[in-house]
Amino acid sequence: MAPWLPLLSLLGLLLGAAPAPPRRAADAQAREAAYPELLGPARFALEMYNRGRAAGMRATLGAVRGRARRAGKGSLYSLKATLEEPPCNDPTVCQLPVSKKTLLCSFQVLDELGKHMLLRRDCGPVDDENETLSSVLPLLNKEPLPQDFSVKMASIFKEFVTTYNRTYETKEETQWRMSVFSNNMIRAQKIQALDRGTAQYGITKFSDLTEEEFRTVYLNPLLRENRGKKMHLDKSVSSSAPPEWDWRKKGAVTKVKDQGMCGSCWAFSVTGNVEGQWFLKRGALLSLSEQELLDCDKLDKACLGGLPSNAYSAIKTLGGLETEDDYSYRGHVQTCSFSEKKARVYINDSVELSRNEEKLVAWLAKKGPISVAINAFGMQFYRHGISHPLRPLCSPWLIDHAVLLVGYGNRSGIPFWAIKNSWGTDWGEEGYYYLHRGSGACGVNTMASSAVVN
Known part of the structure; x- marks a missing residue:
């Protein structure tokens, strides 16, 4: 029997199939x-x-x-x-x-x-x-794997462990993580084959996580329900937009941050928007506190997820946001220690924006970065380029990650949104994600919003 067949049976042939975790007590195992x-x-x-x-x-x-x-x-x-x-x-x-x-x-x-x-x-x-x-x-049904697949994968996994400084408690866990990693490499190849943009998928710092682990730790299922505070629809911008725009070049965007092992993307999306709005109204770019929202926003669920609309409401109710320096990020819930005396930024209101991408382009160019939510399909393995997944694989009805639109443009004739993510600079293009613009890709236009600073 070919040496790669046992590994292949373990990995599965379907997109998203994951190997079973290392065996624990017998009564904890899944059963049909x-x-x-x-x-x-x-x-x-x-x-x-x-x-x-x-x-x-x-x-x-x-x-x-x-x-x-x-x-x-x-x-x-x-x-x-x-x-x-x-x-x-x-x-x-x-x-x-x-x-x-x-x-x-x-x-x-x-x-x-x-x-x-x-x-x-x-x-x-x-x-x-x-x-x-x-x-x-x-x-998705690729040709059979080469006979030296398991040997090559072992070498690649060893390099991954070294690059990302991974340590596992037992030999059994190490073997399991390697099987997860191998399965993910096959998944990444399939996602690559089905992408219509220029994106490249492959090894990332999340490559040893199962899909379920990745979703549970880093994504935000509450976005799908969208039962947050209601916001009124902002007026569309009447002026025509330039062919490209980048608020990073205008000084309205802080450095890429890292939410860590916490589903707090909603907080980072909102603070990024408020940072941009305050810069445009007051001329000062301040890095604002996401931890304040995790601790003090009682409408949302901290690391278990939240909604931008609720976060805006919490900021307004609290009386503002402290800076990152005064209220630093810990990545887990603490007792609320917000001090209104230390608040450096406030907001007056929040607004929902149009679902028309051309109107979003015009709004962004004139009024600043936009908080949005997307379906994070494929992002676990995204490395660089413009992502454009097939619609059935990246449904706009299944959004699960909040991010920040900071610009737009074209690369080789392909229109894109420039998106600030919150997974650190060692992911994507130095922390940024580029998504096809104009097709409603991955629901990017379904939950756009902004704070209002007068």
């Missing part, structure tokens, strides 16, 4: 769950999916499969289910403004003492008029 056992958690997930919808607009449950794992006093269910969306042409009412569609959803439901809690929901269309998953899937 019988269909009747899955119905309760699946119906609960469907109920949460349909929450707030009128009777005729609710999706219905199709096929269900999944696994169960003991978790504390209950069970954690990882489900794959198909949902049938009814016909809908109103995007303010339904998630998919199209005719009837079948969705493929991944749910995680915790059943503890008879009470259910939805921990994760990822849904996307399994067919599309122009870009169907049936046309995508053949591209």
Whole structure:
């Protein structure tokens, strides 16, 4: 038998497949769950999916499969289910403004003492008029791996460990992390093959994390619900925009920061926006405190996620933001120690911006950097270039990461947004992400907002 076959079976051939974690106690291991056992958690997930919808607009449950794992006093269910969306042409009412569609959803439901809690929901269309998953899937089935794959991967993984100063507690964990890393390299190649831009995907500092770990630690599932404070829509900018713009060159953007192992992207997105607004109104660029928002914003959930609209409201209620120097970032929740006497910046209001990208371009060029939220598909492995994933793979309805638009332009005729991220300068293009502009890529236009400083 070829030496790479055991590794290949471990990795799986489908995009997103992940190896199992190292074995712990037998009762903590996942097991295949019988269909009747899955119905309760699946119906609960469907109920949460349909929450707030009128009777005729609710999706219905199709096929269900999944696994169960003991978790504390209950069970954690990882489900794959198909949902049938009814016909809908109103995007303010339904998630998919199209005719009837079948969705493929991944749910995680915790059943503890008879009470259910939805921990994760990822849904996307399994067919599309122009870009169907049936046309995508053949591209995911790559040719067999070379016989020296495992040897080469071991060498690459060793280099990764050295580069990013990784240490693992046991030999078993090291072997597991290598299998995760190998699986991720295959995933990165598949994402690369399906990208329509110039982006390059490969090894990053997140390459030894499973997709679930990455989402849980670094992303923000609360953005999908978007149940924050309501903001009024700002007026569009009437003047025409220049062909390119970059607020970094105008002195309105602070250095790239690092949120660490905390889902606090929402705080960094908002402080970046406020930093730009204060600079434009007061002429001073101050690095502002995200930790203040983690500790003192009681509307949001700190490292478990938050919403920009809530953060603006918290800043206004608190009486302003302290600087990074006075209230430094720790990456975990502490007791609120905000002092109004130390506040250096205040805001008067906040506004929602247009979903039209041309209007966003004009607004940005005239009024400053914009807080936005996106679907972070592929960003775990993004290295450089302009990302342009297929729409079914990067659904605008599944946003999970807040970032900051700081500029726009064209590279080799490809329009892009320049996006300040909060994962440090050792990720992406010195901490920046470049995303295709003009196609609503990854939902970049669905949650744009800004603070107002008078």
